[in-house]
Amino acid sequence: MSNGFKSPYQLITDRILQDLERGVAAWVKPGSSEGPVVASRPMNFSNFTVYRGVNTIMLHIACVERGWPVPAFATFNQVRKLKGSIIKGSKGEHVFFKSQVERDPKSAEEEGRAGPNGKITRTVLKGYTVFNLAQVEGIELDLPGLAKPSEIPSEVVALAQLVGVTLRHGGDKAFYRPDSDAVTMPVPESFESLAHYKTTAFHEIGGHGTGHESRLNRQFGKKFGDQAYIFEEIVAELCAAFLAMEFNVGGDLRHPEYIASWVKLLKGDNRAFYRAAAEAQRAMDWIRERAGGPSP
Known part of the structure; x- marks a missing residue:
């Protein structure tokens, strides 16, 4: 583990604390968006997946903080497959996911929980980088077509x-x-x-x-x-x-x-x-x- 390493959980917590300690809740959107903004919920504009859980919050915060009107994101490779490119100097955002990893047991108690291969399986949080549509060149999207109507009543x-x-x-x-x-x-x-x-x-x-x-x-x-x-x-x-x-x-x-x-x-x-x-x-x-x- 290198000096200065931070776990994904700590990266998330530090980002939220950064605003809370200034008396601000970063997830609060100050006003309704103007223009042809799609829904609401951050989504992937390559495969149309809607992000979930903490990713929804973290990407929403990024949109509010950086003034991005469309909460649509994709990875570098997804942008490239769509024949687009990332604008030089753009800084991506983290998206987190859970993954299972195997390691050798470190105690007698863990040895008792080891699988047939002698390894302990544990769940860890990992991350990868996505870029907002505003950071992309060479791709034209039907923005209204990205919207996902809600089944939930708003009243x-x-x-x-x-x-x-x-x-x-x-x-x-x-x-x-x-x-x-x-x-x-x-x-x-x-x-x-x-x-x-x-x-x-x-x-x-x-x-x-x-x-x-x-x-x-x-x-x-x-x-x-x-x-x-x-x-x-x-x-x-x-x-x-x-x-x-x-x-x-x-x-x-x-x-x-x-x-x-x-x-x-x-x-x-x-x-x-x-x-x-x-x-x-x-x-x-x-x-x-x-x-x-x-x-x-």
Whole structure:
């Protein structure tokens, strides 16, 4: 291992902490995109695969940060096969995937778990590089044709009905109660914009609502500030981000008061953000399948 080596988990965590320590949630899109922007969700423009989990978040962050209007990416070889070229000086983005590797056992306990070939198999996170369409020359794409219409209803009432939570309006706070399986929202008119109302509802319904014991059965935590509570808030934030991408809705950070606790959690566990993004993806898969979309 060379000096300065960072694991993929640490690369992801460092990128998220870079903004959180400035009081910014990098995954929040500040406003709806203008122009012929395709969907929402980052995708590969060579094979039309939609990225998932932490890759969705990391590529979305890159688009927001670098002003790329189309969240479409491809590898160097994929661009070359399409008869295009990468603009000189372009810096690519990492895409991560899990892979199984074999190694010799290092203890008696591991020897007991070794396979027929005497090796231990473990899962590791690896990465490769992709480039945004804005970094490519010589390729013309039908941008509207890249769009993938969503099966998920964008209206808040319809989303609540789809998930199965009770939706109520009143008061000045938005929250979800697992014991009654109900979301309470201030009236839409009290929000700065309809987009802010929607992203708040996405957090409570798509985020916390999917974690109910009758659905994905996530741990909500016993009290404000404990590890499970903090982790669940990140999951709900990322669910809201996924849904906002789905419908090209801008918004803002729902719970800025949690940032310090998120920083502490991520500094203590460099896999926490990766796991939170995976849980948010699982929630999106559940919602999409319930809406009649393709099984994940």
